[in-house]
Amino acid sequence: MARxxxxxxxxxxxxxxxxxxxxxxxxPGKYLVSNLVGEFLRLSDDELQRLAExxxxxxxxxxxKAYARHLIxxxxxxxxxxxxxxxxxxxxxxxxxxxxxxxxxVTLRCEHSCPYCQVSRQSTDRSRFDMSEETAMRALRxxxxxxxxxxxxxxxxxxxLLNFPLIEKIVRAAKAQAPVGKTIDFVIxxxxxxxxxxxxxxxxxxxxxxxxxxxxxxxLHNKNRPRPGRNSYELAVAGIRRAQQVLGRDRVGALMxxxxxxxxxxxxxxxxxxxxxxxxxxLRPLSPYGFAIKTKLIRGYDSKGWLEFYARGLHYIxxxxxxxxxxxxxxxxxxxxxxLSDRPIGYVDLRSPAGIGLGALVYNYDGRVFASDEGxxxxxxxxxxxxxxxVENATYRSLILSDKLVDLVSxxxxxxxxxxxxxxxxxxxxxxxVYHHATQHNAAGIKPLSEFCARQKGIMRLLLxxxxxxxxxxxxxRRWGGA
Amino acid sequence: xxxxNGSASEVRGFVPQGRSIVLRLRDPNEMPADSADVALLRxxxxxxxxxxxxxxxxxxxxxxxxxxxxxxxxxxLSLPGKFDYxxxxxxxxxxxxKKQVRTLFRRTSLHNSFLVTERCNHYCLMCSQPPRNIDxxxxxxxxxxxxxxxxxxxxxxxxxxxxxLLDWQGFIAVLADCRDLLPQTAIHVLxxxxxxxxxxxxxxxxxxxxxxxxxxxxxxxxxxxxxxxxVQALGAFDETVLGVLKLKDRGQRVEIRxxxxxxxxxxxxxxxxxxxxxxxxxxxxAIMGLENTGFAIANDDILWIDxxxxxxxxxxxxxxxxxxxxxxxxxxxxxCVLAKSVWPFAMQSISDWKNSYxxxxxxxxxxxxxxxxxxxxxxxxxxAIAPILSA
Numbered sequence: 029m030a031r032x033x034x035x036x037x038x039x040x041x042x043x044x045x046x047x048x049x050x051x052x053x054x055x056p057g058k059y060l061v062s063n064l065v066g067e068f069l070r071l072s073d074d075e076l077q078r079l080a081e082x083x084x085x086x087x088x089x090x091x092x093k094a095y096a097r098h099l100i101x102x103x104x105x106x107x108x109x110x111x112x113x114x115x116x117x118x119x120x121x122x123x124x125x126x127x128x129x130x131x132x133x134v135t136l137r138c139e140h141s142c143p144y145c146q147v148s149r150q151s152t153d154r155s156r157f158d159m160s161e162e163t164a165m166r167a168l169r170x171x172x173x174x175x176x177x178x179x180x181x182x183x184x185x186x187x188x189l190l191n192f193p194l195i196e197k198i199v200r201a202a203k204a205q206a207p208v209g210k211t212i213d214f215v216i217x218x219x220x221x222x223x224x225x226x227x228x229x230x231x232x233x234x235x236x237x238x239x240x241x242x243x244x245x246x247x248l249h250n251k252n253r254p255r256p257g258r259n260s261y262e263l264a265v266a267g268i269r270r271a272q273q274v275l276g277r278d279r280v281g282a283l284m285x286x287x288x289x290x291x292x293x294x295x296x297x298x299x300x301x302x303x304x305x306x307x308x309x310x311l312r313p314l315s316p317y318g319f320a321i322k323t324k325l326i327r328g329y330d331s332k333g334w335l336e337f338y339a340r341g342l343h344y345i346x347x348x349x350x351x352x353x354x355x356x357x358x359x360x361x362x363x364x365x366x367x368l369s370d371r372p373i374g375y376v377d378l379r380s381p382a383g384i385g386l387g388a389l390v391y392n393y394d395g396r397v398f399a400s401d402e403g404x405x406x407x408x409x410x411x412x413x414x415x416x417x418x419v420e421n422a423t424y425r426s427l428i429l430s431d432k433l434v435d436l437v438s439x440x441x442x443x444x445x446x447x448x449x450x451x452x453x454x455x456x457x458x459x460x461x462v463y464h465h466a467t468q469h470n471a472a473g474i475k476p477l478s479e480f481c482a483r484q485k486g487i488m489r490l491l492l493x494x495x496x497x498x499x500x501x502x503x504x505x506r507r508w509g510g511a
Numbered sequence: 512x513x514x515x516n517g518s519a520s521e522v523r524g525f526v527p528q529g530r531s532i533v534l535r536l537r538d539p540n541e542m543p544a545d546s547a548d549v550a551l552l553r554x555x556x557x558x559x560x561x562x563x564x565x566x567x568x569x570x571x572x573x574x575x576x577x578x579x580x581x582x583x584x585x586x587x588l589s590l591p592g593k594f595d596y597x598x599x600x601x602x603x604x605x606x607x608x609k610k611q612v613r614t615l616f617r618r619t620s621l622h623n624s625f626l627v628t629e630r631c632n633h634y635c636l637m638c639s640q641p642p643r644n645i646d647x648x649x650x651x652x653x654x655x656x657x658x659x660x661x662x663x664x665x666x667x668x669x670x671x672x673x674x675x676l677l678d679w680q681g682f683i684a685v686l687a688d689c690r691d692l693l694p695q696t697a698i699h700v701l702x703x704x705x706x707x708x709x710x711x712x713x714x715x716x717x718x719x720x721x722x723x724x725x726x727x728x729x730x731x732x733x734x735x736x737x738x739x740x741x742v743q744a745l746g747a748f749d750e751t752v753l754g755v756l757k758l759k760d761r762g763q764r765v766e767i768r769x770x771x772x773x774x775x776x777x778x779x780x781x782x783x784x785x786x787x788x789x790x791x792x793x794x795x796x797a798i799m800g801l802e803n804t805g806f807a808i809a810n811d812d813i814l815w816i817d818x819x820x821x822x823x824x825x826x827x828x829x830x831x832x833x834x835x836x837x838x839x840x841x842x843x844x845x846x847c848v849l850a851k852s853v854w855p856f857a858m859q860s861i862s863d864w865k866n867s868y869x870x871x872x873x874x875x876x877x878x879x880x881x882x883x884x885x886x887x888x889x890x891x892x893x894x895a896i897a898p899i900l901s902a
Contacts, residue, residue, distance in 0.1 A: 032636060032810065038739040040746075067788060086736035092778075096733035096785050105735070107752035111789050114756065369791070369835065506834040 039086040042102040047112065049099050051076060052452040060492070063098045065115040065370060066455025068492060115370040119455070122374030127428070129376060129388035130171035131182045131401055132198060134159045135191040136393050140219055140255045144285055144325050146318035146405040148186050158191050159393040164198050166419035167391035168205065173424040174389070178211040182239075184390075184401065189222040199234050215239050220267025221255065228274045238271050240264055242282040242304070244290060244297035252287050268304055283310050286337060288328030294341035302348065302355065310358040311341050313483065316467055317405035331482035339490055346494075349504045356508040360491060364509030366456040367491065376400070378458035378484075380442040385416060385433045395419045397427055399436065402462040413465055436461050440471045447475035453488045512886040513864035514593040515614045519605065521571070524586035527608035531653045533615070535660040536570060538599040543567070547660055549586075551597060558583055572597060588612075600662050604653055615657055616668070622862035623668035625654050627675035627682060633703050634743035637772055637807040637814055639887070642673055651681045658688045667697035676706035683715050690721045697723040699766075704728035705747060707754030717761040725764040725794065728755055731775045733785030741774055752789075759792055766795040771844075772807075772814040776821040783828035787835035796832055798825065799860070800843035804888025811891075818848040819895035826850035845884065846877045848895045854880075861885055869896075876901045 101108035136157040138148035214236040249261040271280040376383030384399035398404040403414025440461035442448035464473030536551040539561035550561030568586035600618030631642035735748040832839040842860035875898035
């Protein structure tokens with residue numbers, strides 16, 4: 029029998045080569061390291077030093093850790109590069125499906141007067157703030173010519189149900205005009221106050237989803253979302269229940285917005301979602317646009333306050349899951365999918381190249397086309413930076429290839445923005461040129477001063493700590509990320 | 512354990528050709544349909560039927576005496592009682608000059624596997640089929656002779672080695688025959704995958720367009736030096752991973768196989784993480800208990816680990832892969848050594864001819880679902896083996 033060689037015989041003679049990685053110090057002597065595709069590894073001071081100097085060899089433990097995470101390869105090998113290239117291609121493949129989301133602002137009118145609203149008008153003047161049929165049809169033509177094989181048309185407001193006849197016309201026209209092979213999903217973002225059986229019947233017949241707002245228990249919700257009759261909560265809850273009955277449990281979703289009054293009440297807020305048998309919750313901070321700035325509501329808490337709220341909520345949600353109920357926090361799920369897999373995720377607000385235009389286009393009631401929903405809110409405040417054109421003379425190509433959009437996207441890439449390009453979390457983060465333009469007058473953003481940056485890093489650190497320290501919670505988070 | 516090899520007696524009428532003659536056994540009540548067909552006689556009484564149906568060759572099973580009945584046939588051979596399992600449709604390879612018989616195919620078994628070659632460019636520490644550097648190209652010819660004789664309704668069978676792709680052109684011709692002759696039959700090939708790092712090989716493999724072809728490729732670690740050590744071949748990891756990528760790039764079905772022993776089991780969580788992140792598109796991942804035979808016996812001192820000692824790590828590994836949406840299974844490990852959470856992943860994977868249960872299994876409630884044990888080599892048993900009593 030031929031002799032077997034010992035392990036040392038397979039150490040190889042070839043030079044060890046470093047592959048790109050990023051790192052951040054998490055505590056004295058401790059580092060978090062991520063590879064080109066955002067896989068994490070924790071190293072000590074000494075290990076990082078030895079890695080950087082390539083003072084490593086098979087059998088010393090560090091070589092194995094570094095090799096398994098693609099921090100190193102050997103000269104002459106090809107597999108490590110091919111794996112990284114393949115995974116990077118997969119992560120960026122959302123770029124192949126350009127502009128899957130199209131928002132139609134069918135009216136700016138609303139019977140609510142929420143102090144955090146980004147845009148709405150209380151007005152009975154239909155002609156001024158409703159989208160015309162002609163504008164809608166021009167917008168639809170642009171939406172249908174976007175290259176994504178599947179698109180989503182979302183009806184926004186104001187309160188879109190105030191112009192429901194136009195929604196019906198757009199849905200019918202979209203179905204009639206859709207090119208062969210193109211799928212279209214429809215969503216109405218509504219406060220449900222005006223939901224009636226006719227609307228539900230239409231949604232059922234046409235597979236239209238409903239997305240609503242639910243901020244928490246009655247007193248909190250009604251304080252956040254005033255309307256005549258002070259019954260926003262009652263109408264929203266009744267609407268959700270009725271929609272679940274008629275359309276199905278998974279055909280209606282709700283979003284919450286966190287105000288200062290919410291901060292101490294995250295458990296109660298989550299309980300509301302549980303009681304309504306909703307399939308999860310999205311804990312959302314306020315956005316610095318529209319009335320939220322005018323009413324100074326945005327100053328109610330900073331990123332630190334937000335993260336405390338978020339962490340407390342997440343732990344409460346994990347408790348619920350540990351007791352056997354599958355109930356994800358949707359933002360965590362999104363970030364976990366990015367951290368635990370290489371599936372392409374083009375979530376409009378967390379990607380680079382940014383989702384403005386490339387991920388979504390917004391057709392305003394007056395025919396102006398914006399690169400994002402927040403962009404049209406800035407325009408309501410007098411800042412037209414994100415206005416790309418007008419449906420009257422724009423085509424999909426003219427909007428997407430406009431110098432304005434190209435400049436905004438290319439100047440905000442996290443892959444090369446200062447502070448982002450070497451951030452350990454970059455592979456899971458995104459560019460938000462609208463936010464940074466709004467808050468810092470700079471599309472790339474000054475990240476050490478950015479609340480967006482602080483929130484993203486905070487949430488990712490929180491999730492990583494749970495993944496590393498609590499096996500039971502980690503198993504739950506992995507399920508969310510795998511879903 | 513079934514005897515798949517043995518010696519024939521009363522060999523008569525077969526002309527030695529310096530190579531294997533392929534025989535297909537037929538029930539004496541059938542009619543011969545091919546020159547390879549041989550009537551399977553279990554008693555001398557069968558011979559009249561066989562002769563009436565036109566058989567010119569016969570095989571007598573058991574210790575009966577064929578000499579009289581055999582005179583009715585041009586060709587005869589006899590096999591001892593340990594070949595009792597042979598039945599209609601089974602296929603043998605026979606070398607008349609050595610009187611040596613090998614069972615190539617059992618029609619009713621789900622575990623048929625053709626050995627393609629004994630040669631290999633790996634020398635795995637735990638190889639259950641130790642490679643030999645011999646000229647055995649005749650085996651491919653034997654297989655190509657046997658393929659037309661296989662029952663067209665056969666659900667599946669496998670090819671193994673050695674490394675079947677060392678003569679990749681010859682082997683791919685065999686796969687093309689499978690596609691043409693047995694389009695309903697799923698084919699599973701065990702290969703170390705290195706040949707697929709070469710584009711012409713992968714392109715030829717994909718060009719067969721076989722409707723149901725899977726290649727099972729072992730990756731023992733996420734780390735090049737560890738994998739290379741296990742397979743005793745420097746540079747193997749890089750080529751194998753490239754091979755898998757090229758196959759998947761061409762839409763081919765690939766199964767990844769990880770064998771657990773004292774070198775791989777302590778790293779199984781790292782390996783599972785790596786597989787979940789780098790090859791989540793593998794069609795199947797099998798994490799396998801060690802078959803203690805062949806080289807595994809010689810290397811017992813560096814390979815043996817009690818499965819009880821990697822029980823929890825294996826459970827984590829399976830959870831990681833399942834959560835990543837990977838189709839993962841555990842092979843060759845009895846349920847009593849596994850965490851209960853992974854029982855749904857544990858398959859009855861041991862081929863029928865070398866599978867058995869032991870005394871401890873007698874009262875076990877899980878036995879009908881359990882893999883049981885290998886009977887080959889020198890079985891070693893975990894300290895955790897104990898009947899599972901659900902009551």
